[in-house]
Amino acid sequence: xxxxxxxxxxxxxxxxxxxxxxxxxxxxxxxxxxxxxxxxxxxxxxxxxxxxxxxxxxxxxxxxxxxxxxxxxxxx
Amino acid sequence: xxxxxxxxxxxxxxxxxxxxxxxxxxxxxxxxxxxxxxxxxxxxxxxxxxxxxxxxxxxxxxxxxxxxxxxxxxxxxxxxxxxxxxxxxxxxxxxxxxxxxxxxxxxxxxxxxxxxxxxxxxxxxxxxxxxxxxxxxxxxxxxxxxxxxxxxxxxxxxxxxxxxxxxxxxxxxxxxxxxxxxxxxxxxxxxxxxxxxxxx
Numbered sequence: 001x002x003x004x005x006x007x008x009x010x011x012x013x014x015x016x017x018x019x020x021x022x023x024x025x026x027x028x029x030x031x032x033x034x035x036x037x038x039x040x041x042x043x044x045x046x047x048x049x050x051x052x053x054x055x056x057x058x059x060x061x062x063x064x065x066x067x068x069x070x071x072x073x074x075x076x
Numbered sequence: 077x078x079x080x081x082x083x084x085x086x087x088x089x090x091x092x093x094x095x096x097x098x099x100x101x102x103x104x105x106x107x108x109x110x111x112x113x114x115x116x117x118x119x120x121x122x123x124x125x126x127x128x129x130x131x132x133x134x135x136x137x138x139x140x141x142x143x144x145x146x147x148x149x150x151x152x153x154x155x156x157x158x159x160x161x162x163x164x165x166x167x168x169x170x171x172x173x174x175x176x177x178x179x180x181x182x183x184x185x186x187x188x189x190x191x192x193x194x195x196x197x198x199x200x201x202x203x204x205x206x207x208x209x210x211x212x213x214x215x216x217x218x219x220x221x222x223x224x225x226x227x228x229x230x231x232x233x234x235x236x237x238x239x240x241x242x243x244x245x246x247x248x249x250x251x252x253x254x255x256x257x258x259x260x261x262x263x264x265x266x267x268x269x270x271x272x273x274x275x276x
Contacts, residue, residue, distance in 0.1 A: 006256065006257070006260055007253040007256045007257055008253075010252075010253070010256035010259075011252065011253065011256075014241065016241075016252060042260075045259070045260065045263045048263055048266070048267070049235045049236075049259075049263065051208070051212065052212050052216065052235075052236070052266065053235070053236055053238075054209075055208070055209035055212040055213055056212070056213060056216060056236060058110070058209060059106050059209070059213050062106050062109060062110065063106065
């Protein structure tokens with residue numbers, strides 16, 4: 001059988017494949033080191049994104065904390 | 077935030093190019109604040125650390141001359157390569173100034189200048205972590221100029237904001253597979269940018 005693409009493996013690991021497609025993919029992954037490696041790469045991407053997300057969140061929180069205080073209107 | 081295609085700030089610094097001081101200040105302030113936090117400085121001391129590090133870097137009385145939020149574009153900074161790699165130069169200044177602030181806090185503690193040259197393991201670990209976070213944030217800004225706006229937007233919603241794939245696909249009128257492709261493409265680009273930015 002032909003190899004799975006990254007997009008197909010994403011559908012597989014997020015449960016977006018049909019039941020039959022999932023069974024086929026699972027069986028294929030057991031016997032295909034190339035596709036298994038691609039799946040590992042996707043997990044590695046998850047780890048990278050987790051680090052990125054944490055870094056962005058930290059910098060956003062920091063920027064909120066260091067914003068100068070807003071002036072309150074006294075016109076009302 | 078505006079999409080940018082210009083050479084990154086760090087790349088310009090490494091190449092010995094001039095960078096606008098205002099942009100430099102905004103980019104490096106979070107890194108210095110976080111390092112100050114790692115050193116156990118309180119919020120006022122962390123702000124003091126930013127001012128002292130910036131003053132030392134610019135070697136001019138920039139802080140006294142201008143409001144940091146209103147610095148004219150023409151005021152630029154140029155890193156002298158004779159001072160070594162920018163990353164190491166900055167790290168040393170931050171540690172030196174942080175130690176000075178700690179010594180000031182405890183009036184009875186003499187300032188041990190030699191300690192600047194022998195950072196402990198926890199300082200090194202914290203610095204590596206803060207630098208990594210800094211580079212990741214810079215890389216994300218850089219990414220905006222390297223991929224199509226809709227690709228970035230799909231990546232931002234799906235990967236960074238953790239929105240459901242269906243919602244992101246509907247919003248962009250794309251298939252889930254196309255969103256996954258955008259994610260992979262952006263991660264590959266980000267890794268490349270991080271590699272370029274890292275001051276090894």
